[in-house]
Structure formats: structure tokens, C-alpha cells
Amino acid sequence: MNWQSIARQPLGFFPTPMHSLPSLSVHLAGPQIYIKRDDLSGLALGGNKVRKLEFLLGEALQQKADCIISAGAAQSNHCRQTAAAAAKLNLPCYLLLGGKAPEHAQGNVLLDKLFGATIVWTGEQRKGEGIAALEAQLKSKGLRPYVVPYGGSDAVGCLGFAAALEELLKQQSDIEEIVFASSSGATQAGLMLAKAYLNSSIQLRGINIDKANHRTQHFSQTIADLANTASEQFSLDSRFSARDVCLDDEYLGEGYAVLGDAEREAIMLLAETEGVLLDPVYTAKAMAGLIARIRQGKYSSQQKVLFWHTGGTPALFAYAKQLLS
Template sequence: MPRQSLGFFPTPLVELAKLSDKLNGPKIFMKRDDNTGLALGGNKTRKLEFIMGDALKQGADTVITAGAAQSNHCRQTAGAAASLGLECHLVLGGEEPDQVQGNLLLDQIFGCHIHWAGAHRKGEDIPKIVEQLKKEGKKPYVIPYGGSNELGAIAFVEAFRELEFQRESMGVAFTHIVFASSSGATHAGLMLGDRIFGSDCQIVGINIDKGEMDQVPFDEHIVALANSTARLIDIDYQFSDSDLILNDDYVGEGYGVIGHLENEAIATLAQTEGILLDPVYTGRAMGGLLDMIRSGQIKQTDRVLFWHTGGAPALFAYANDLNVAEKR
């Protein structure tokens, strides 16, 4: 499949020994996809290598995608488009803010065109913008919300292969892989990679959003995407609901609403390991992991990998919602 190099791979696999000691818990490792390099990094770089490869193969001169105002996916898409000489249009939820910061500031620096869409942060307004671009003589290519289609999932099958080489060289086998699950392709790809490579660990997505994907319940969307990706690469696997682990316990007040869970996780990791999480995705997912360890759902004898999907630029936009001083 076409693939356009955009990031720095493999990303580091590190042990969080100080965090484990603080929790008196299991061995905890981290896959540092916040270090992919493109536009300050993040897991979407992996997906965009395959998606942009397909866009270039189809002769596109413009890409368009959607997300929240502080979307990490949109920021990395803007960076990728700039590096490839493609025009970029972002359809962002909400209204234009008085102060531009975080990911939105980076979107503007990359020179993309921003369309504000109110409540439509998942691309509902994209079709009419595509038609306008075609009338202008452009060749637009639509990138799905979160980069979450079969190409995005294939990127995380490849990511699992990368992880296998690293963990074997370190002599460790994981019992759990924990990560933020939002638009589905990371989750679907890791499920498929786990099956292909026979690692037999639990693939645990922490749900960070109450919403649906394409008007389909999120759990059903992930399973369907895993199955369609398997078909695309001629792998004879069929996933069912029983294969999916999607933890809904930490959604809280909803997408992007920051509470004690996220604040504590951000402060704890920063002040033990010097690693920054973001307030929307990895902060919530790490908060879920900390609770699962403290409640005994993950045992002291387990070996856990937390997949850091990036997003730290959003910290600046959520400064008023962060209260990490209480952890000092």
C-alpha cells in the first residue's frame, strides 16, 4: 500500500519505574508516540503516512478533515499537508475563539484554511465544502474523523509489529496495553495486530467520548473496523463484541471536560517521570489506568504498556481547567 514517510520511527519504548514505585503497582511501560516528530508528534502521524500516501496516489492537491477546536489529528494533518505541498482545510467544532492557542495556533502557523462548524465537530459539513472546492478546480481528498478508516487501522497493525521487535529485545511480555480510544482506528489496529502476532495480551481502550461514530455505537464501530481492515489485508479473522475491551468508566462529564481524574494523572506523570500528557485523551486514559491499578483490576504482578498517543500542545488551551498544583 502507498505510504508517505512523515514521522520518526520506531518511537521509544520505556519503563516507568518511578511511577510503578509510587503506585506500589505493576511494571508499567510506555510507548512514546508523542515523539513521532510531525507537528510536535502524536499517534495520528502513523495513520497519516498511509492516508497521505493514498491521497498522493489519487492525485489530490487538497486535503480536508474535521475535529474539535483543539484536535490533535487536525494539527498533525495540517503539518503533513504543509510538508507535502498540499492545501489543507480543517472543519472545526465550536466558534472561533477570541484567543488562539494550543493546537489551533499550530493549525494557523501551518497555513491551513479553517471552517468553524458549531456543533458539527465530526465532519458533518465536509460534503458541502468538498463540492465548493471542486467548483474551484481543486482535487480534494477527505480524511475521516481521527484518521480512523482501514488505512488508519493498518498503521496500528504496523505499530504492533514495531512494538513486538522492541519488547522482544527488552525481554518483556505485556499483560495489558492501555490507551485512549476515541475514533476507533488505533483500537481496531491494535486488536488486529494482537491477533496476528499472537501476543495474547488484553487490548484495553479507555473511552474518552460519549458520542457515536457515523451514527453507529462506538463499540460496534471498532469491531466493524477491525473486521473490514482484516478483509482489506486478506487476514481471515472475524472479531465479535466479546473480543472488544472498551472501558466506559472514565468518560466523566464528556469529551474535553477536565476534572480531578485528568488533573491528577497529568500531575502524577509529570512529577514522577517528567512526561507530559494532554488533558483530553492521554490524561483521561492514564487516569483510568491509575484507578484500575488502585482498585485491583490490574494486579501488582501484571506488566502494563500505556500507549502515549500525544496531544501535549492542548495543555496550553486548557490552562484554566488544570489544577495540578495540588499534587506537589
């Protein structure tokens, strides 16, 4: 697909590195493990959301927006990168964050503040339930807000990871399976869209990291719907059903943003074997899923499996006590 024909605002450093993890592979005695380093994407200490934001904020600039709204959990990587992107483009940013203001700003909250975002704390609501009200309020003041959806997950956001799969296959064409965290859906939907468009046989395995998505069939349909909407909006022929979505629901652990034993082991193991840091919310849970699958004998030693590191490292510092206890 000609990505140059779609509004896109450069924000990150691409292509991100892709390399093998030989020490981890030997330690687990499983397949050949590779990693795609979106934690090194360049914006605000990195992360995968910059891929989506390049298309989303490209659209925002095309629409002549003069401020940005988004939402997420208190330690949202998406919100941190959205705030940084808005700062880079000199656009005021409003973030609706779940929970209440901490006594001391740490991790992504600290970075949100450094990037100049206006933070509205929303208690139990962490998925943007108050976006419409804030949008109306800003419009009443004569502003032209652009809403970046929760997780950057809409048809435009899907394009970030559709382009990403094309990028990866140029780096390493013989990867057999990609394992990644699946939360708001557009990462998986974008990869599915590109897999169909490129006629690739690669297996896409999303690791569900949020118990709010525990009704897997429902979440699978949400991902398929995202991919279908993007396909229609950008005049592609592919169509998807929930059956086309490979979503692994077995490694939810104790819930969203809860650091359990499996996530702690994944963080420590990758740090100690490869010097690579995971985040407690997304990538640690996805890596824990990959480790469990390897120990269950799901892969042969000849297979090449890639772990897509979607970033989030700043959140580590907000979990110091849980990590070292």
C-alpha cells in the same frame, strides 16, 4: 504483514521510544508500568495520528490529490498533525473545527494556523458533518480533494496501528496489557487486527474518552466493523465482533474535553513523578483510567502494563487556568 506493499508516505520518526516508568510504578504500588511515546513521533510536536496519516496521505498521493480535508474538535490533535503533514507535502489543507473562532489562538488552533491550514468553524458539529459539502465545493472549483476522515479512522487509517503493534512487540515482547485512549476507533481496530495477525496474547484495553460513545455496545461494534473492513480490504482472514472489543466505559468523567479531578491528578502525577506530559482530552483520561484500575487492585506487582501515549501535549496550553486553579 508486508507493510512495504501498501502506499505509505514517511512522515514521522519510528520506532517511537518505549521505556519503563519506575517512579510512577513505585508511587502506585501496582504493576510494572511502561510507556510507548507516540508523543515523540516527530511531526508537529508528535502524536499518534502521524501513524495513520502515513498510510492515508500515501493513498492521497497515489490518487494524485491536490488538497486535503479533515475535521475535528477545536483542539483536535488529529487536525494539527493533518495540517502539518499537508504542509510538509505542499498540499493545501482545509479543516472543519467544532466551536467558534477564539479571540486568541492557543494550543492546536495556533499550530493549525502556523501550518497554513484554512479553518472553517462549524459550531456544534465537531465530527466532520460538513465534509461532504466542502468536498463538493472544492471539486466544483476543479480541485481533487482527499478526505482524511474524523480521527483518521477508516480501513486505511487502521494500518497505522496494525504496524504499530508489530513495532512495539519488537521492542518489548512480554507486555501483558496495553492501555490507551479510544475515541474514533481506528487505533483500537488497528491494534486488534495486528494482534490477530501476529497471534499475540496481549490484552488490549481501550479507555472510552467520549460520552458520545457512551453506548458502549454500539461503539464496540463500530470498532469491530473498522477492523473487519480493513481485514477484508487488505486480504487478511481475521474477523471480529463487538465481543472481541475490550472497551472500558467507567472513566468517562465529566465528558469529552472536560478536565475533571481525575484527569488533573493524572497530568500532575505523571509530570511530577516521571517528567512526562499528558494532554487534557485523551491521554489524561486514559491514564486516569489506568490509575483507577491499579488502585482497584486489577493488576499484580509482577505484571507488565504499557500505557500508549498517543500525544496531544499542545492542548495543555489551552487548559492552563483549569490545570492551575
